[in-house]
Amino acid sequence: MDFILDKADEYVLDSFYRSLPAIPVPDLIAGLAAIPSLADSYSLLSNTTTPPLDTLKTIASNVVSASTAAGLTLNSLENDNIFRQIISLFHLTLLGAFLMYFTFASTSYFLVFDQAHTKHPKFLKNQVKLEIQMSVKALPGIAVLTTPWFLGEVRGYSLLYSHIHNVDAIIERTAAAINPPSSVIQETFAAAIATGAPSLNATALNAAAHATAAAEHAALAAKFGPLGPIVSPFLDGWGYVFISCVAFLLFTDCGIYWVHRLLHHPLVYKRLHKPHHKWIIPSPYSSHAFHFMDGYLQSVPYHIYVFIIPMQKYIYLGMFGAVNLWSVLIHDGEYKLESNVVNSAAHHAVHHLYFNYNYGQYFTFWDRIGGSYRKPKYEEHFEVKSKAETWKKQAKEVDNFDEYGKPTAASDDSFKPKPTKKAL
Numbered sequence: 001m002d003f004i005l006d007k008a009d010e011y012v013l014d015s016f017y018r019s020l021p022a023i024p025v026p027d028l029i030a031g032l033a034a035i036p037s038l039a040d041s042y043s044l045l046s047n048t049t050t051p052p053l054d055t056l057k058t059i060a061s062n063v064v065s066a067s068t069a070a071g072l073t074l075n076s077l078e079n080d081n082i083f084r085q086i087i088s089l090f091h092l093t094l095l096g097a098f099l100m101y102f103t104f105a106s107t108s109y110f111l112v113f114d115q116a117h118t119k120h121p122k123f124l125k126n127q128v129k130l131e132i133q134m135s136v137k138a139l140p141g142i143a144v145l146t147t148p149w150f151l152g153e154v155r156g157y158s159l160l161y162s163h164i165h166n167v168d169a170i171i172e173r174t175a176a177a178i179n180p181p182s183s184v185i186q187e188t189f190a191a192a193i194a195t196g197a198p199s200l201n202a203t204a205l206n207a208a209a210h211a212t213a214a215a216e217h218a219a220l221a222a223k224f225g226p227l228g229p230i231v232s233p234f235l236d237g238w239g240y241v242f243i244s245c246v247a248f249l250l251f252t253d254c255g256i257y258w259v260h261r262l263l264h265h266p267l268v269y270k271r272l273h274k275p276h277h278k279w280i281i282p283s284p285y286s287s288h289a290f291h292f293m294d295g296y297l298q299s300v301p302y303h304i305y306v307f308i309i310p311m312q313k314y315i316y317l318g319m320f321g322a323v324n325l326w327s328v329l330i331h332d333g334e335y336k337l338e339s340n341v342v343n344s345a346a347h348h349a350v351h352h353l354y355f356n357y358n359y360g361q362y363f364t365f366w367d368r369i370g371g372s373y374r375k376p377k378y379e380e381h382f383e384v385k386s387k388a389e390t391w392k393k394q395a396k397e398v399d400n401f402d403e404y405g406k407p408t409a410a411s412d413d414s415f416k417p418k419p420t421k422k423a424l
Contacts, residue, residue, distance in 0.1 A: 001154055002160075003313060004092060004317070005085070005088060009088070017074065017077060017084065018075055020075040022074070023073060024072070025072050026083065027068070028083050030069065031066050031067030034063045035063055036059060082155070090143055090147045093143040093146050093147055094139060094140060098139060100321065101139065104284070104328040105285045105288075106284075108331075109128070109332075113284055114334055117281050117283070118283075120281045127279065127281075127283065127286075130278075130289075131279060131285035131286045131289040134275065134290070135287075135289045138292040139292070140292070141293070146296065146303070149303040153313075157307065158306045160311055160313040160316055161311075161313065164238060165213070165236060213236075241312055241315055244309065244310065244315070248309075248316075248319055252305060252323070253360060253363050253365070254301075254366055255304070256360070259297050259301070260359040260361075261370065261372070263294060263298075272291045272297075275291050276289060276290035276291070277352065280352055283332075283333065284332050287328040288327070330344065331345070332345055335376070341363060341365075342363060343364055349376065350374050350376050358373065359372055
């Protein structure tokens with residue numbers, strides 16, 4: 001997200017902020033620094049000579065004083081100011097969410113979506129309008145909750161990195177003298193720089209960087225023992241990019257499966273997830289039509305990933321856009337893919353129709369492990385999906401579920417939990 005923020009600052013936001021009135025704003029870093037530690041707070045509040053309420057007022061006053069001492073104003077904030085970053089990131093996140101939603105959903109709706117679905121008895125009157133309205137209401141809340149994750153990325157707390165190859169990262173950090181030399185080779189290069197010979201600098205830098213990168217790569221591969229030669233190509237460069245993308249899909253698919261399944265728990269379902277299941281026959285516009293907390297919780301695995309596993313930042317941006325597109329595609333009602341591995345639009349249609357199946361995002365692995373997999377019936381989703389008798393049967397099946405999407409006595413036996421065998 002730092003790339004997008006940097007470009008927005010350069011082309012739009014720097015001039016925009018300078019044009020704003022001199023509205024006082026807090027120095028959040030100074031204010032946070034003025035908050036006493038837990039130990040100090042306990043000591044202050046334990047002081048019997050001063051009432052606890054007075055102590056709290058004093059602490060609050062010190063925080064306010066510290067945050068306003070610098071006299072910052074909205075039009076004078078530097079682009080690395082945390083308050084400005086929060087404001088900018090929120091608006092960029094919201095703008096990006098709207099752009100992706102309307103671009104992907106509209107393209108899918110007009111070019112891919114099977115319009116025959118609008119005649120299904122469970123496709124609501126004015127459903128597309130209602131889906132858009134719910135999405136527009138949800139996206140600002142999601143943007144508020146997502147902004148802290150992007151702020152962490154921008155301020156360097158994530159494991160996102162810039163260069164595909166480690167050698168380029170070594171060249172950058174050595175030449176910029178951001179970090180002290182990390183090897184004897186780099187120390188030699190640093191000494192070469194001091195001579196002031198440009199050609200020597202370039203030559204030394206290139207040789208030192210490649211030698212250091214090779215040494216670091218070999219040391220890392222050695223940690224895998226006999227598997228070192230096999231995993232070596234995937235520890236750097238495009239090999240690692242490939243592995244990080246596969247890991248991203250597997251990690252987020254697992255996380256979303258369990259979050260999604262939790263959202264179907266009776267204590268949570270009616271409050272958060274039921275609005276999304278209003279769309280029994282979804283359209284592409286239903287992809288983001290949910291309670292804002294529902295949408296945010298299912299996005300959390302995407303953000304957690306880059307704080308625990310290194311990933312190239314431009315690849316991450318691309319993957320982030322791709323998963324938003326995928327969310328639209330599994331709601332597009334175009335059942336072209338028959339697969340037992342990929343969680344396709346047909347699989348997700350089963351989820352919307354019958355509620356308690358196919359919670360996965362990209363794959364069916366976790367549904368199989370969790371006992372929630374239901375294969376789409378060929379005759380319903382691939383052959384006669386537009387026939388009135390099939391739709392009538394689906395509508396009747398849905399009507400027999402309770403308010404939590406659970407089967408009732410009137411439901412078809414295929415929806416009821418299978419009785420466990422008693423031990424002999």
